[in-house]
Amino acid sequence: MSQAFDAVEVIRAKRDGHRLSGAQIDWVIDAYTRGAVADEQMSALAMAILLNGMELEEISRWTQAMIRSGTRMDFSALSRPTVDKHSTGGVGDKITLPLAPLVAACGVAVPQLAGRGLGHTGGTLDKLESIPGWRAALSNEELFAQLEDVGAVICAAGEELAPADKKLYALRDVTGTVEAIPLIASSIMSKKIAEGTGALVLDVKVGSGAFMKDVESARQLARTMVDLGTAVGLKTVALLTDMASPLGRTAGNALEVRESIEVLSGGGPADVVDLTVALAREMLAAAGRDGQDPAERLRDGSAMDVWRRMIRSQGGDPDARLSTARDTHDVVAESSGVLASLDAYAVGVAAWRLGAGRARKEDPVQVAAGVEIHVKPGEKVHRGQPLLTLHTDEASRFSRALAALDGAVEVAADGSELTLSPLVIERVS
Amino acid sequence: MSQAFDAVEVIRAKRDGHRLSGAQIDWVIDAYTRGAVADEQMSALAMAILLNGMELEEISRWTQAMIRSGTRMDFSALSRPTVDKHSTGGVGDKITLPLAPLVAACGVAVPQLAGRGLGHTGGTLDKLESIPGWRAALSNEELFAQLEDVGAVICAAGEELAPADKKLYALRDVTGTVEAIPLIASSIMSKKIAEGTGALVLDVKVGSGAFMKDVESARQLARTMVDLGTAVGLKTVALLTDMASPLGRTAGNALEVRESIEVLSGGGPADVVDLTVALAREMLAAAGRDGQDPAERLRDGSAMDVWRRMIRSQGGDPDARLSTARDTHDVVAESSGVLASLDAYAVGVAAWRLGAGRARKEDPVQVAAGVEIHVKPGEKVHRGQPLLTLHTDEASRFSRALAALDGAVEVAADGSELTLSPLVIERVS
Numbered sequence: 001m002s003q004a005f006d007a008v009e010v011i012r013a014k015r016d017g018h019r020l021s022g023a024q025i026d027w028v029i030d031a032y033t034r035g036a037v038a039d040e041q042m043s044a045l046a047m048a049i050l051l052n053g054m055e056l057e058e059i060s061r062w063t064q065a066m067i068r069s070g071t072r073m074d075f076s077a078l079s080r081p082t083v084d085k086h087s088t089g090g091v092g093d094k095i096t097l098p099l100a101p102l103v104a105a106c107g108v109a110v111p112q113l114a115g116r117g118l119g120h121t122g123g124t125l126d127k128l129e130s131i132p133g134w135r136a137a138l139s140n141e142e143l144f145a146q147l148e149d150v151g152a153v154i155c156a157a158g159e160e161l162a163p164a165d166k167k168l169y170a171l172r173d174v175t176g177t178v179e180a181i182p183l184i185a186s187s188i189m190s191k192k193i194a195e196g197t198g199a200l201v202l203d204v205k206v207g208s209g210a211f212m213k214d215v216e217s218a219r220q221l222a223r224t225m226v227d228l229g230t231a232v233g234l235k236t237v238a239l240l241t242d243m244a245s246p247l248g249r250t251a252g253n254a255l256e257v258r259e260s261i262e263v264l265s266g267g268g269p270a271d272v273v274d275l276t277v278a279l280a281r282e283m284l285a286a287a288g289r290d291g292q293d294p295a296e297r298l299r300d301g302s303a304m305d306v307w308r309r310m311i312r313s314q315g316g317d318p319d320a321r322l323s324t325a326r327d328t329h330d331v332v333a334e335s336s337g338v339l340a341s342l343d344a345y346a347v348g349v350a351a352w353r354l355g356a357g358r359a360r361k362e363d364p365v366q367v368a369a370g371v372e373i374h375v376k377p378g379e380k381v382h383r384g385q386p387l388l389t390l391h392t393d394e395a396s397r398f399s400r401a402l403a404a405l406d407g408a409v410e411v412a413a414d415g416s417e418l419t420l421s422p423l424v425i426e427r428v429s
Numbered sequence: 430m431s432q433a434f435d436a437v438e439v440i441r442a443k444r445d446g447h448r449l450s451g452a453q454i455d456w457v458i459d460a461y462t463r464g465a466v467a468d469e470q471m472s473a474l475a476m477a478i479l480l481n482g483m484e485l486e487e488i489s490r491w492t493q494a495m496i497r498s499g500t501r502m503d504f505s506a507l508s509r510p511t512v513d514k515h516s517t518g519g520v521g522d523k524i525t526l527p528l529a530p531l532v533a534a535c536g537v538a539v540p541q542l543a544g545r546g547l548g549h550t551g552g553t554l555d556k557l558e559s560i561p562g563w564r565a566a567l568s569n570e571e572l573f574a575q576l577e578d579v580g581a582v583i584c585a586a587g588e589e590l591a592p593a594d595k596k597l598y599a600l601r602d603v604t605g606t607v608e609a610i611p612l613i614a615s616s617i618m619s620k621k622i623a624e625g626t627g628a629l630v631l632d633v634k635v636g637s638g639a640f641m642k643d644v645e646s647a648r649q650l651a652r653t654m655v656d657l658g659t660a661v662g663l664k665t666v667a668l669l670t671d672m673a674s675p676l677g678r679t680a681g682n683a684l685e686v687r688e689s690i691e692v693l694s695g696g697g698p699a700d701v702v703d704l705t706v707a708l709a710r711e712m713l714a715a716a717g718r719d720g721q722d723p724a725e726r727l728r729d730g731s732a733m734d735v736w737r738r739m740i741r742s743q744g745g746d747p748d749a750r751l752s753t754a755r756d757t758h759d760v761v762a763e764s765s766g767v768l769a770s771l772d773a774y775a776v777g778v779a780a781w782r783l784g785a786g787r788a789r790k791e792d793p794v795q796v797a798a799g800v801e802i803h804v805k806p807g808e809k810v811h812r813g814q815p816l817l818t819l820h821t822d823e824a825s826r827f828s829r830a831l832a833a834l835d836g837a838v839e840v841a842a843d844g845s846e847l848t849l850s851p852l853v854i855e856r857v858s
Contacts, residue, residue: 011605015479039469044604047476050444175473176440 007031007041014048022061029065033164042168043175050180059182059224060231066190069164073140073196075111078148082109083287084197085279086188088221089121091209091348092246092373096124096154097260098268098276098298099283101306104151105297106280108287111147113157113195121209121348122253122357125156130254130323130367134316150309162190170361179211185224192229199235199286201279202226206425207244209344215240215425222428235286238428241275242421245342245377248272251351252370252391254322264304269376271423273298278424325368325391329398336383337411339375340418346408347371347388350401354392366393371401378420381411436460436470443477451490458494462593471597472604479609488611488653489660495619498593502569502625504540507576511538512716513626514708515617517650518550520638520777521675521802525553525583526689527697527705527727528712530735533580534726535709537716540576542586542624550638550777551680551786554585559683559752559796563745579738591619599790608640614653621658628664628715630708631655635854636673638773644669644854651857664715667857670704671850674771674806677701680780681799681820683751693733698805700852702727707853754797754820758827765812766840768804769847775837776800776817779830783821795822800830807849810840 005027013020020028028045031037054062075082083103087093100110114136116123125136136156138146146153159166165187172178192200204212204222212218222238229236248269250259262268263276273295280294297303308318351357355366372389375381387409390401412418434456442449449457457474460466483491504511512532516522529539543565545552554565565585567575575582588595594616601607621629633641633651641647651667658665677698679688691697692705702724709723726732737747780786784795801818804810816838819830841847 008603008605011476015476015605038603039467040472040600041604043469043473044476044606047440047444047473048480048605051477051480171469174437174467175470176437176444176477177473 007037011041011045011048014045014052017052019055020058025058025061026065029062029069029164033069033167039171043171043177046168046172046175046177046180046183049182050177054182056224056227059186060228062182063186063190063193063228066162066164066186067194070162070194071160072194073161075109075147075196075198078109078144080107080109080151081287081289082111082147082198083201083283084111084192084195085201085203085283086192087203088184088188088205088211090205090243090247091121091344091351092248092251092256093121093205094127094248094250094256094260095203095272095276095279097127097257098263098272098303098307099279100152100154101264101310102276102280102294102297102303103283104306105302106284106289106292106294108284108289109147110152111143111195111197112152112154113161113191114154115157116361122251122256122351124154126365127253127256128154128316130257131311131316131318132320134311134314138314146310146313150306150313152306152310154310155314157191157195162194165190181217181221181224184211185221185228189225189228193232193234197234199283200229201282201286202236202238203279204238204240205243206240207242207344207421209246209348210243219426219428226428237282237286239278239282239424240426240428241424243344244421246344246347246373247275249373249376250370251347251373252354252356252368253365254324254368255370255372255391258322264298264307266299274423323368325366326393327391327395327398329390330386331388331390331402331405331409333381333383333385333387333411335411337381337413338416338418339377339379339381339387340410340412340416341377342373343408346405347373349404350390353401353404354390354397355394368393378418380414436466440470440474440477443474443481446481448484449487454487454490455494458491458498458593462498462596468600472600472606475597475601475604475606475609475612478611479606483611485653485656488615489657491611492615492619492622492657495591495593495615496623499591499623500589501623502590504538504576504625504627507538507573509536509538509580510716510718511540511576511627512630512712513540513621513624514630514632514712515621516632517613517617517634517640519634519672519676520550520773520780521677521680521685522550522634523556523677523685523689524632524701524705524708526556526686527692527701527732527736528708529581529583530693530739531705531709531723531726531732532712533735534731535713535718535721535723537580537713537718538576539581540572540624540626541581541583542590542620543583544586545790551682551685551780553583555794556682556685557583557745559686560740560745560747561749563740563743567743575739575742579735579742581735581739583739584743586620586624591623594619610646610650610653613640614650614657618654618657622661622663626663628712629658630711630715631665631667632708633667633669634672635669636671636773636850638675638777639672648855648857655857666711666715668707668711668853669855669857670853672773673850675773675776675802676704678802678805679799680776681783681785681797682794683753683797684799684801684820687751693727693736695728703852752797754795755822756820756824756827758819759815760817760819760831760834760838762810762812762814762816762840764840766810766842767845767847768806768808768810768816769839769841769845770806771802772837775834776802778833779819782830782833783819783826784823797822807847809843
């Protein structure tokens with residue numbers, strides 16, 4: 001970094017709607033990582049970016065600068081191709097759990113460097129930690145060996161992967177600057193490019209339970225990320241998928257692991273199975289291994305075999321009994337008819353308040369807390385029938401969880417015409 | 430403060446273009462003063478306010494909350510009315526120095542709680558500190574006694590006056606959020622209302638050397654401040670005055686004191702005299718003491734008498750010799766004709782770089798550094814004649830000061846039609 005800038009000058013440029021130069025972006029990311037640009041300066045810049053936007057060229061440079069703040073991994077020495085999937089986060093989104101072993105069972109390695117949950121969406125690592133003995137932290141040597149032997153790894157991203165993004169993400173979280181497409185896109189893509197995956201499939205969620213509430217902004221985010229990947233030679237495809245209602249029939253940690261195991265056993269809710277298979281097809285195609293039927297690998301038990309080896313390889317016992325919650329409470333239907341909608345955001349907040357999620361990154365999560373969903377939109381409802389079961393180890397949490405669910409369930413008269421979103425809304429490549 | 434909010438929720442509301450509620454504003458100012466809202470959160474909020482604005486009702490509540498963060502003074506026990514003047518800051522703006530004693534000489538007390546300079550505009554206290562022995566810090570008792578005895582005080586605002594504003598101003602300065610009309614207006618008015626003055630005249634500068642570069646934004650700032658004052662029963666009037674070129678013939682600390690003494694002696698540059706008299710008339714009218722001729726009080730020496738008593742009352746020697754700079758450098762005219770323009774901002778930056786101003790609030794200033802102006806816009810120029818003399822104690826500073834002046838001087842052919850701004854552009858009441 002030869003050129004030095006003044007932080008206020010860079011903030012003012014974006015505040016006044018100008019394009020940041022490549023040198024300004026390189027400097028500000030490097031100086032922020034080193035602590036020479038203060039948190040209060042970066043948060044003002046993040047707000048200016050959120051409100052005034054960045055062009056693709058700026059976002060691409062920003063992404064590269066965040067990658068350069070740390071080390072970059074390289075899986076090219078592996079005997080098989082690699083492909084990764086990233087979801088922008090939703091309620092009940094446990095897809096990574098069956099998906100990674102499924103794709104590995106089809107001969108493509110999946111290096112999933114994942115994060116923990118913050119806010120109303122759950123974290124993949126939190127879910128897997130409900131399996132006794134399983135550990136998220138692997139050394140690079142362990143990661144490589146497991147990818148070669150088992151073909152699938154879901155583990156914590158190391159500190160050296162895009163540290164600028166880690167610092168910036170924590171800042172955005174407390175300053176109301178999470179919802180900026182340039183910052184979301186560069187955050188995700190910097191980690192995925194630095195991770196060194198050979199190809200990438202993005203699951204961009206749309207609806208109340210997602211960051212992107214409407215198709216237009218989800219499409220813009222997907223387009224930006226696909227362009228960022230393509231610009232550096234990373235084969236990238238995105239699916240826009242529905243997050244108006246929760247995915248599957250569970251939201252919580254152990255609850256979602258149990259549902260994932262059902263899917264790996266050839267059962268499970270149709271939407272979870274369909275999305276897992278759709279994403280697996282995209283991943284195999286992106287890795288140049290299409291022409292296979294991933295659904296068959298769920299039915300014949302080969303995906304389950306990889307799951308068991310993957311869990312065991314990280315110290316977990318795939319046969320261990322998962323915790324159940326101390327207390328449960330049923331939410332029953334107040335009328336008969338057909339379930340018109342079940343709001344994903346409300347269910348996510350309820351699960352979070354029951355103890356499944358954390359408010360601050362140092363908070364613990366409850367393994368067994370969450371929401372079980374008995375009726376999905378489009379299904380019949382009988383008055384008095386349980387719609388949801390709330391799970392928690394602390395009964396005092398029920399009242400705030402129930403408050404979150406106020407107005408979240410809509411029952412229509414039998415025979416009403418419902419407008420249910422398709423699971424996969426659009427494909428961006 | 431009974432209701433508590435979440436900082437991110439407040440930031441998001443303004444980010445998304447909503448009106449902040451009174452309770453949200455009260456909470457965020459109080460929590461920021463207490464440290465419960467972090468600097469990085471307040472800077473994101475300040476940027477959102479800068480880009481999305483605030484309505485008058487919000488600004489008024491914000492101002493009241495900043496006043497309530499500290500104590501409020503009360504001069505109603507004085508035997509004469511009080512009136513204060515505030516300038517939004519310009520280059521060569523020494524008006525307070527002759528103005529305060531002039532208005533006091535007309536029978537109205539002037540409690541000027543002033544600040545130090547930051548950036549390219551000088552600070553009134555820095556200027557007065559070039560007088561040997563003079564001290565800026567007065568106790569409240571000293572302030573009251575001097576107001577009663579002498580009628581004029583120019584001193585440092587105490588720590589207890591709108592502490593929320595002090596903290597916020599320092600933050601805005603490093604985060605590119607100074608130039609927000611709602612924040613400028615509430616910052617100025619919270620201090621002036623808390624100060625307890627009976628009436629207020631605002632000098633809103635317009636042009637390259639001012640925060641407000643165009644008449645439209647200066648008018649909006651003036652309107653906002655007049656409305657804020659009026660809303661709390663403070664008689665408030667604003668003049669929009671020209672800051673395209675520097676005021677008077679000096680920019681610097683001791684240099685400006687010397688020029689102020691010339692004005693108090695009945696001489697001095699016409700623009701400084703005219704603006705001092707115009708503001709004095711407004712102040713006397715606002716205090717209900719109009720019908721006097723302040724120009725006469727400059728000519729008859731009574732304003733000078735008050736100046737000498739005011740300086741002496743704060744420990745200064747009005748007869749002391751003021752420092753002169755170790756080194757000087759002349760900028761000469763490259764062609765003959767008439768001076769079409771002299772850029773105020775460039776002269777301000779040059780004076781600052783010569784040592785008259787500070788980059789950080791803990792930096793010292795040079796007493797004798799600055800710029801002397803030999804030719805004012807509209808006056809004749811002969812090739813080779815000195816236009817400016819630069820003063821500093823460190824000759825190494827000349828090169829960067831000269832760089833700031835590059836392109837700042839425009840000489841037109843003799844007989845050209847010049848468009849010079851009037852000194853007082855508009856009155857807002």
